[in-house]
Structures are given as structure tokens and as C-alpha cells.
Amino acid sequence: MISKFAQQVQPFIVMDIMEMAQEMERQGREIIHLEVGEPDFDPPPAVCRAMEGALTCGRTHYTHSLGIWELRCEVARYYGDHYGVELDPGRVVITTGTSAAFLLIFSTWLEAGGRILLSDPGYPCYKSFAALIGAEVRAIPVGSETDFAITPELLEGVVEDGREVVLISSPSNPTGAITGRRTYEWIAQRGIRCISDEIYHDLVYTDVPQFTGLQVSQQMVVINGFSKRWAMTGLRLGWMVVPEPLIRPINKIAQNLYICPPTPCQYAGLAALREGETALLRMREEYDRRRRTLLAGLEDLGFLVHSEPQGAFYIFADISALAADSYDFALAMLKEAGVAVTPGKDFGSNQTSRFVRFAYTNSLQHIEAAIERLRSWLGR
Ligand SMILES: Cc1ncc(COP(=O)(O)O)c(C=O)c1O
Numbered sequence: 001m002i003s004k005f006a007q008q009v010q011p012f013i014v015m016d017i018m019e020m021a022q023e024m025e026r027q028g029r030e031i032i033h034l035e036v037g038e039p040d041f042d043p044p045p046a047v048c049r050a051m052e053g054a055l056t057c058g059r060t061h062y063t064h065s066l067g068i069w070e071l072r073c074e075v076a077r078y079y080g081d082h083y084g085v086e087l088d089p090g091r092v093v094i095t096t097g098t099s100a101a102f103l104l105i106f107s108t109w110l111e112a113g114g115r116i117l118l119s120d121p122g123y124p125c126y127k128s129f130a131a132l133i134g135a136e137v138r139a140i141p142v143g144s145e146t147d148f149a150i151t152p153e154l155l156e157g158v159v160e161d162g163r164e165v166v167l168i169s170s171p172s173n174p175t176g177a178i179t180g181r182r183t184y185e186w187i188a189q190r191g192i193r194c195i196s197d198e199i200y201h202d203l204v205y206t207d208v209p210q211f212t213g214l215q216v217s218q219q220m221v222v223i224n225g226f227s228k229r230w231a232m233t234g235l236r237l238g239w240m241v242v243p244e245p246l247i248r249p250i251n252k253i254a255q256n257l258y259i260c261p262p263t264p265c266q267y268a269g270l271a272a273l274r275e276g277e278t279a280l281l282r283m284r285e286e287y288d289r290r291r292r293t294l295l296a297g298l299e300d301l302g303f304l305v306h307s308e309p310q311g312a313f314y315i316f317a318d319i320s321a322l323a324a325d326s327y328d329f330a331l332a333m334l335k336e337a338g339v340a341v342t343p344g345k346d347f348g349s350n351q352t353s354r355f356v357r358f359a360y361t362n363s364l365q366h367i368e369a370a371i372e373r374l375r376s377w378l379g380r
Contacts, residue, residue, distance in 0.1 A: 009128050013346035017330065021340040032370040034358045035340040037173060037314065039231035041286075043272070044279035047230060050271035054264035061263060065254040066247075067094025067239075068266050074273045075239050085214045091241055093250055094269070096261045098199050098225040098238035102129045103257065104250050105195055105221050105240065110135040115164040119150050120348035121316070121355070123173045123197070138164070141350040144306035148177035148316070152186035162192050168213075169197040171204060174347045174357040175316040176309025178208050181216065188217035198224045199238070200312040202280060205288045208310055219243050228312075229280055230272040235265040287313050290360040290367050297371035298358070301380055315358045316344070322378065326356045337377035339370045 014035050021031045042048070054060070066072065069089070076089040095101040102125070110116060112134030118126050120139035127137045138158055142148045150168055159166075166187055170179035187194045196213030201224060204210055213220035225238030242250060254260070294315055295305060304318035323329040330343040333356075344355030360367060 005132055009131065010124070012124060014342040017334065017340055017342060021334060024334070024338075029338055031334070032339045032366050032373065033362055034360070034367070034370060035342045036361065037228075037312075037359045038233050038361055039228060039283065039313075040361050040363065041231040041279075041283050043230055043232045043235070043268070044276045046271040046275035047232060047235075047268045051235070051264050051268040054267035059263050059267055063260045063263050063266060065251055065260050067092070067261055068263075068270075071266050071270050071273075074270055075241075078273055079212065079214060079241070083212045083215055085212065087214070087241065088244075090247060091244060093240045093242060093247075093254070094261050094266060095225075095238045095240055095254075096258055097227060097236040098197070098223050098240075099125065100236075100254075100258065100261070101223045101225075101238050101240040102126065102195075103132075104253055105223070105242070105246075106130060106133050106135065107253055108246055108249050109165050109193060109195075109221075115160075117155070117158055117164055117166045119148075119169070119172065120350040121148070121174055121344065121352055122348055123169055124346050124348075126167060139348065139350065142175075142177070143351065147307040148172065148175035149179045150183050151180070152183055155183070155186060159190075159192065162190055165193045165195060167195045167197065169199075171200040171309075171311025173200070173312055174314050174342070174344075174355075175307070176312045176314050177307065178204070178310045181211055184211075184213055184216040184220075188219070191219075193219075193221075195221045195223060198222055199228055202229045203284060203287060203313060204311040205284070205291060206308075206310045214241060221246070226269050226272055229283075230276050231283065232265075232268065232272065235268055236262060237265045237269045286364075287360060290362075290364055291315070293364060294358060294360050294367050294371070297367070297374075301371070301374055301378055313360050315360070316347075316355050317358060318354050319356055320354045325353050327353065330356050333374070333377065337373045339373055339377075 017035045072089040072092040075092045076087040079085040079087045106129045114135045117138045119142045213222050222241045226232040327343040342357040344352030
């Protein structure tokens with residue numbers, strides 16, 4: 001017998017596309033990958049050294065479920081240095097990727113029948129975590145009118161009794177949109193519980209000021225991690241900052257669900273926070289070059305980009321001037337042009353059949369080659 005959850009959970013379409021592309025590569029086709037939201041860079045050298053050092057020094061045993069104390073202190077220091085927020089390291093929870101942080105906070109704050117508000121389009125896995133808990137998802141449709149960001153006006157239409165949890169991802173996957181401080185303040189003033197996914201912080205390309213939810217309210221749960229900004233996806237390391245009363249409940253759940261985050265990776269995370277700044281700046285510069293090249297190329301080819309993405313490494317492009325359905329369009333693009341992108345459908349149901357997501361997590365040379373392939377495929 002298979003559980004209802006296992007039967008109903010949706011595939012992560014981007015992974016389906018990637019697996020299809022890999023199968024084509026096995027058959028000899030050369031594919032340009034712009035589908036997966038995974039940095040193509042290696043982690044900073046200090047991270048690799050710390051990882052090796054941890055493995056050879058016997059740092060291979062269980063740690064505290066909430067993570068090693070040095071790393072929790074280093075994360076707390078990061079908030080002081082970057083945002084001027086003074087933070088008790090005891091409120092920092094180290095997690096197995098931010099994915100585990102979502103699992104922990106969803107199972108702490110939500111129960112069957114509880115309600116979580118998520119933007120549509122948005123990162124697809126949030127709703128699967130909610131489904132696992134039995135929580136109800138209420139979509140907040142966001143579009144070009146608000147530059148794909150959640151606003152207080154949009155929240156007014158969906159908040160019912162103030163007992164819901166709002167999850168904001170800023171910069172957003174798949175749109176690169178940044179949510180304004182006004183939205184965070186609106187939520188905080190009403191005492192509504194809020195999770196702020198800040199995994200793409202520091203990957204911002206415009207001069208829009210960056211702030212953390214913690215600057216607005218210490219009651220917010222802030223989630224962040226190492227995967228994107230330090231290209232450490234496979235090391236599975238993230239963190240979460242929680243209000244004091246949540247520490248012990250989360251501690252107990254972490255102990256039971258996965259005991260502790262991977263030990264050598266925690267030492268690698270320490271090195272990223274202490275020595276990763278230069279590598280981060282270099283990667284960010286390169287992402288920005290790619291972003292500008294891809295934006296110009298796509299617009300020239302007839303894709304519509306309603307709002308310039310300000311952060312993360314995605315462009316959510318409207319294909320309605322080129323085709324009727326983005327799923328068929330993305331499949332044809334893969335099979336006929338050898339360029340892999342993610343159909344909008346992966347990110348929700350709010351007009352998503354009009355969009356595809358390009359991830360500029362591939363070299364400038366490959367991005368330029370992809371634009372030329374698309375030019376001849378589209379006959380432009
Ligand atoms: C918005 C967002 N949050 C969280 C994650 C999960 O990342 P990880 O579990 O590697 O920290 C992703 C991954 O793509 C993401 O796009």
C-alpha cells in the first residue's frame with residue numbers, strides 16, 4: 001500500500017526535464033542546461049579544504065542536533081556584520097539544507113488543517129512540505145502588476161483570521177522578484193506568523209536595499225543557507241533563525257527526524273562564512289553578466305520579460321508571443337533545439353502555462369550558444 005501523500009505528491013518537473021536531457025546526452029546529443037537552479041561553480045577553495053580537514057581529523061561523528069556551536073555563533077555574527085542585527089546564537093538552528101529547515105518549521109508551526117499562504121508562482125517544494133503535514137495551502141497569485149512580489153494589498157485579500165502562516169521567498173524562485181519591506185511590516189504589525197526564505201540573499205544585482213526579516217521583527221522565522229551563494233548544493237547545509245520559544249520544540253523534532261546535520265559539512269560552512277566573501281563577489285559578478293546577456297537575448301527573440309529580475313539566478317519569461325503552452329514549448333525546445341529550461345507549470349497554476357524559467361547557472365559561452373540555437377529554432 002502506498003500513502004495518499006506518496007500518490008499525490010507532484011513530480012519536481014525540473015528534475016524530470018533534467019533527467020530527460022541526460023538521457024538525450026547518453027544518446028549523443030549535446031544539451032545546454034538552463035533548467036536547474038544549481039550553481040555551476042565549485043565551492044570556494046577554503047570550503048573544500050575545511051571539508052577535507054574535517055574528514056581527516058575525525059570530525060565525522062554526530063553533533064548537537066541544532067549544529068556545532070561555532071557555526072551557530074558564526075551565523076549570528078553574520079547577521080551583526082551584514083544587517084546590524086544582534087542575535088543570540090542559541091536561536092540559530094543548523095539544518096540539512098534549507099529543505100530540512102522547512103520540514104522543521106512546518107511541523108512546528110502547522111498542523112492538519114492549518115493554513116499557509118504561498119505566492120503563485122513560487123518554489124514548488126513548499127506545497128509538498130505542507131501536504132506532508134496535512135496543512136492547507138492558500139495561493140497568493142502574483143503577477144507583473146506587483147513585479148511578482150507579495151504586497152499588503154494582496155495579503156488583505158487572503159488573510160482570514162490572522163492565524164495563518166505566510167511564507168515569503170525574496171529574492172524569489174522562479175521570478176527573481178524582491179518583496180518590499182512594507183509587506184514584512186504589514187505582517188509583523190498584525191502579529192501574523194511569517195517565514196522568510198532568504199536563500200538567495202547576496203545574489204542581488206540592482207541597488208535595491210537588502211534587508212532581513214529579522215530587522216522588521218524578531219518573531220519572524222528566517223531561513224537561509226549555503227547551497228546557492230557559496231555553490232554548496234551537494235553539501236546539504238542550511239540554517240534557520242527562530243524565536244526563543246521554538247528552540248526546544250525544533251530541537252526535539254530535529255533529534256528524531258535526522259539526528260544532526262552532516263558533520264564535515266558544518267565545518268565547511270564555517271569556512272564559507274569566514275572566508276567565502278571574495279568567491280561570492282566573483283560569482284555574483286559573473287551571474288550579473290550572464291543575466292544581462294540572457295535578458296537582452298531573450299527580448300530580442302520575442303520572449304517577454306515583464307519585470308527585470310533583481311536577484312537569484314532566474315528569468316521567468318513569457319512565451320505567449322511565441323507559443324500557446326509553455327510545457328509543450330519547453331519539451332520542443334529541448335528535443336529540437338537542445339536547450340533545457342523549466343516549464344512554468346512547475347511553479348504553480350497562476351498563468352504559468354505562459355512562462356518558462358531560464359536559470360543562468362551555465363557559462364556565458366553556453367548562454368550565448370543557447371541564444372543562437374533558439375534564434376535558428378524560432379526562425380529569427
Ligand atoms: C527558494 C528556494 N528555497 C529553498 C531551496 C532549497 O535549497 P537547499 O535545500 O539546497 O538549501 C531552493 C532550491 O532550489 C529554493 O529555490
